[in-house]
Amino acid sequence: MNNMDEKLFQYYLELKSPEAGVWNTSPQCIHTEMKTRDYIRKSFAITEGMQVCNVGIGTGDWDDYLGYWIKDKGNLTSIEIDKETCEIFAYRQAREGHPNPSKVICKSIFDPDLPEGNFDIVTLIGSAINEIGEFEKCLDSCFSLLKQSRYLMIMANLKYSPFEVIEEYIRKTDHLLEKHDIYDDFPEYPFYICKIKK
Numbered sequence: 206m207n208n209m210d211e212k213l214f215q216y217y218l219e220l221k222s223p224e225a226g227v228w229n230t231s232p233q234c235i236h237t238e239m240k241t242r243d244y245i246r247k248s249f250a251i252t253e254g255m256q257v258c259n260v261g262i263g264t265g266d267w268d269d270y271l272g273y274w275i276k277d278k279g280n281l282t283s284i285e286i287d288k289e290t291c292e293i294f295a296y297r298q299a300r301e302g303h304p305n306p307s308k309v310i311c312k313s314i315f316d317p318d319l320p321e322g323n324f325d326i327v328t329l330i331g332s333a334i335n336e337i338g339e340f341e342k343c344l345d346s347c348f349s350l351l352k353q354s355r356y357l358m359i360m361a362n363l364k365y366s367p368f369e370v371i372e373e374y375i376r377k378t379d380h381l382l383e384k385h386d387i388y389d390d391f392p393e394y395p396f397y398i399c400k401i402k403k
């Protein structure tokens with residue numbers, strides 16, 4: 206086994222490890238993934254040549270889905286600060302034969318050299334908004350990636366990223382909250398998904 210295959214094998218094992226497996230196999234996790242995937246496909250039209258960007262790869266499951274969703278029409282770019290995460294994600298997509306692999310940019314969302322005004326949709330999903338920190342600066346950077354009048358989609362846990370903070374941010378900007386939905390089927394893991402127009 207070469208070094209990257211060994212790392213990939215460890216990545217697969219980690220997903221099923223007792224620690225990660227508790228969450229990954231839970232109805233709460235499956236519910237958030239299902240709702241989030243369903244939300245994007247119902248809330249956004251796929252257009253010819255569309256450019257989508259996800260910020261924060263993590264396990265890369267969301268990026269995999271986005272690539273399939275826009276396959277044949279558009280391209281995905283994934284921005285991720287962690288070099289190891291970027292390498293294993295790009296290698297895994299190649300090894301698994303993903304038909305529309307993401308272009309990985311291994312940089313912080315705060316990097317001054319990110320492409321500006323380039324994307325039709327930017328997504329910020331799960332714990333990304335919390336992990337990245339510097340909430341307003343993070344949203345400013347996400348919006349600067351977008352073309353004018355295009356969309357940021359955020360999905361986050363209500364307990365760790367209260368929706369009021371998003372509302373307060375929007376009040377201070379010219380952006381428009383077009384849609385937001387609260388999901389509390391599992392009250393111990395309530396989350397929201399919203400669509401904000403630049």
Ligand SMILES: C[S@@+](CC[C@H](N)C(=O)[O-])C[C@H]1O[C@@H](n2cnc3c(N)ncnc32)[C@H](O)[C@@H]1O
Pocket residue numbers: 260261262263264265266267284285286287290312313314315329330331332333336337
């Ligand atoms: C836990 S993941 C969640 C993302 C994924 N969408 C999900 O739902 O599984 C958050 C990712 O954000 C990345 N991250 C943290 N700070 C960042 C930054 N400043 N710029 C870009 N990515 C960052 C972390 O390395 C991590 O891979």
